[in-house]
Amino acid sequence: MNKRILVVEDDVAIGHLIKMTLNSQHYEYDIVKDGQSALQKVLTMTPAVIILDLGLPDMDGVDLIHKIRSWAQIPIIVLSARGEEYDKINALDAGADDYMTKPFSIEELLARIRVAFRRNTNEPNLNQEQPVFVNGDLQIDYLANTVFVSGKEVHLTPIEYKLLVVLSKHVGKVLTHNFLLKEVWQTVLQSDVPSLRVFMATLRKKIEENPANPKYIQTHIRVGYRMLRYGGDE
Secondary structure, eight states, X not given: OOOEEEEEOOOHHHHHHHHHHHHHTTOEEEEESSHHHHHHHHHHHOOSEEEEOSBOSSSBHHHHHHXXXXXXXXXXXXXXXXXSHHHHHHHHHHTOSEEEESSOOHHHHHHHHHHHHXXXXXXXXXXXXXXXXXXXXXXXXXXTTEEEETTEEEOXXXXXXXXXXXXXXXXXXOEEHHHHHHXXXXXXXXXXXXXHHHHHHHHHHHHOSSTTSOSSEEXXXXXXXXXXXXXXXX
16 A cells, blocks of 8 residues: 655755654655655655645645645645644645644644554545445445444434535545635635534534534534544544
């Protein structure tokens, strides 16, 4: 299995820190310092995961995400000094899978990398969709439009079901409020975000053993939600 990582980082010190981190875990990797070099590497080496800084010398990292997403679904972890909600949402809406701000925890970065590898392994081809999604005790039968938790059928409203399906089809990926609104309501209005939060709360009550400490749906405050691969790293 391809386990090679492409690091796109122009800060020498941070690049060195990431290099030592990946070496300690015996990952194969390449490090480049600008967007054009990153595009060349994506074309020639087809990395399994990309770690991307947004502040590149030749192009904005969000533009690079758009370029990569136009033809590849490689998991992208943004690692940036930009910590504003606006920057996170822009990167995630452009197609990034995850977002970490600098300074960052080495252990958290490694956990996010493991999550990205699992997503890449579990979804080798998004066009070859499986009729049944299984995640721990949660099971979704896409053909029958039914949901089971621990073998018992759970009755969801149409909106709750749509939300759960969208999250399941992007398991491991942070989905912004805007993305979920567009997928479920076909609108992107900030006035609809409170409704989204209400439906997410009712969905959790139905599928989570402890909604206050969810194991399936993780909240990213003021950004969005992510379905966790149960039993793995968050």
